Amino acid sequence: MRNLIDITDLTVQEIDELIATACDIIANPDKYCDACRRKKLATLFFEPSTRTRLSFEAAMLELGGSVLGFSEANSSSASKGESVADTVRVVGCYADIIAMRHPKEGAPMVASMHSPVPIINAGDGGHNHPTQTLTDLLTIHREKGHFDNLTVGLCGDLKFGRTVHSLIHALSRYTGIHFVLISPEELSLPSYIIHDVLEKKGMSYEETQDLEAVMPKLDILYMTRVQRERFFNEADYIRLKDSYILTLDKLKNAKEDLCILHPLPRVNEIATSVDNDSRACYFKQAHNGKYIRMALILKLLGVEV
């Protein structure tokens, strides 16, 4: 039995296998439609997240399994003071696999130590969200065909954005990656990631505040939300916010095959006019999220198709 708590729980080979399975599911959905018959997924969402929850549920349903769970903590026993350990021991009697979202960092890890069934971390506070990273990787792979030798722009809030941190961790295991870190100074990538990941592994990277200047070189552009409350003062926010809103105008010098990603939900950081551009991949990305979760559920349940 295995869990997925952190993206680094998976080896590069395991990630490659998950991506291969996801691609096979996309090509041959009929082959998988009864793969999890009589299996049950519990979605234990101690904080709400529609997109993530529904993608897990759709994944299990398309594998022929079924779903139960809760979508917010006040419908759960947690409000009666039950520990996460006890909750998963009990839910493990009712389901074959658990996807858990929790506001507290580490909760899914604790859960995995007591659960009789596999635990998938569906996001724990600002910490980890490994199935988002798998989604990002599958999308890059489907759009580019490979991970090596890509110039990857990461734009917006690089300080608090956990999806960015995880993606850097994951891509740093491939070769020839050049990271372009695009953010206001206040929201730049934390130094522990620069030192412990990028420099330790000898990764190529550059930092800039100017999205348009670096646009022509990018193969991937990963956008994130710049939240007003992250800024120290309103003046900085107003001065900077528009620089990190992607528009068709800012894309005019971009590569023809640039791949634009966003973990969603978006507020206004990508203009809706970009949506119909062939380089906009963020809705494809949401779709891919379902397929990689199908692959992950199969792997953790040990189901061979």
Place this chain on the structure above:
Amino acid sequence: MRNLIDITDLTVQEIDELIATACDIIANPDKYCDACRRKKLATLFFEPSTRTRLSFEAAMLELGGSVLGFSEANSSSASKGESVADTVRVVGCYADIIAMRHPKEGAPMVASMHSPVPIINAGDGGHNHPTQTLTDLLTIHREKGHFDNLTVGLCGDLKFGRTVHSLIHALSRYTGIHFVLISPEELSLPSYIIHDVLEKKGMSYEETQDLEAVMPKLDILYMTRVQRERFFNEADYIRLKDSYILTLDKLKNAKEDLCILHPLPRVNEIATSVDNDSRACYFKQAHNGKYIRMALILKLLGVEV
């Protein structure tokens, strides 16, 4: 691909077909029990409505499909500021058809302009609720066998009651209908409906405040709730409220085959002593709501049985 946003999106012929399908489902449920195998319905309820949501879910389950979604907005990405357009683009990756309830008028219409899958309006504010109208029509058809030449009483809050407005729209396309509009003056039918629907189409109608006086002529009596907060003053409310509560006593001069409808939930506008009268059709109506939604899902998904 088609959506259902407003009852007038459907032609008379399409409504007739939906009713015919619903009647066939009622007669031959086994024929339909796998019709939507591997199809998924998303119920996106940005405001709660148990009855409507459960009837959609039961409909999809009885067609052999499955269901995912949320039952209130604070469990959804809407609380993170996502637009309805983005939500349906993403949920369209996870489901084959979407039933949406939204407090804002027009939200399902906007959704339908961006969704990759069919959208059913499951109620948008005080605006439209077309599946309720289809439910009402199926019930009238099953009880009376036809729509023409009926005397239809509409009683209670005709000013704000959207189900009444939709039903008038729908029935105004048949011939020989006579509407009896029974309400306190404060809650009478808005003049734009009187002019734009009834008078423009040359429909026969009368207005009255006296339910008992018109009772003997009615073939259909559609009751709605008279809410205290709709009145300008308490004195009027107290003076009028009992006139619009249906009791066995008020039914003593009604036709033997009167058909009493109510969109439910009821608070006290029909006395529970009426429930066992053979003319009470409002629980049958709730049952019919499931069957007409089954027919609608089949039609919008293009499933032939």
Place this chain on the structure above:
Amino acid sequence: MRNLIDITDLTVQEIDELIATACDIIANPDKYCDACRRKKLATLFFEPSTRTRLSFEAAMLELGGSVLGFSEANSSSASKGESVADTVRVVGCYADIIAMRHPKEGAPMVASMHSPVPIINAGDGGHNHPTQTLTDLLTIHREKGHFDNLTVGLCGDLKFGRTVHSLIHALSRYTGIHFVLISPEELSLPSYIIHDVLEKKGMSYEETQDLEAVMPKLDILYMTRVQRERFFNEADYIRLKDSYILTLDKLKNAKEDLCILHPLPRVNEIATSVDNDSRACYFKQAHNGKYIRMALILKLLGVEV
């Protein structure tokens, strides 16, 4: 058609049959996996209870049926003032059986008087929770092989603990049971249960405040939560609370085959160090809850396997 509102609705023979069915399901799950195909369970939870709701849902899913419902009242029509009677009449159009949890005592009983489909009381206020009692009985039966001639310790809050009251009712129908009532004086078993059940039926019992003193004689130890707010004053609470927390140390003179039960969720009334002791049966109990509910659903739906 039958309902389960109170554990005493069932005869001893019916309980024996349910236990026999549950044991057969455990031994031969494949036999039952399509038993409720095309049947739907509605879980109407007017107050949240994850554990109970998920165990009902898992039960129905493992029988091949499907599930719909709501997990708290503010997602329901109840918030619009609908009566429980109307709710079940409508939901009875959408589901084949209803499990109802309600904060008001007697609500499931009222529901059963109006519902077109079987009602299972999944807990009504401090009143009844018969499927918990069935769970307890199945666990005792699986651990001990019989109900007769057992010494049963009930520990903690015997005044307000409804699961304890129901279990006493249920066990008082077997022979040779000796009850050991272990509680602080403030939380002792109400005299109406002592008189109307224990003394009327000539049951053997003793009352004590000292858990450790009676430990050696117990075959069953049923732990419940001692809630701070039940005490008249803080000093009593502090003086007494630790006496009713089960630890490995307090178990040192217990029988080798003692069976420790707890209805869960637990807060701190059993130390987690006890969890790995072979006498700890409370997680098995949670598992059994699913199987006895499967048996109950089959019985109430009249499904023969």
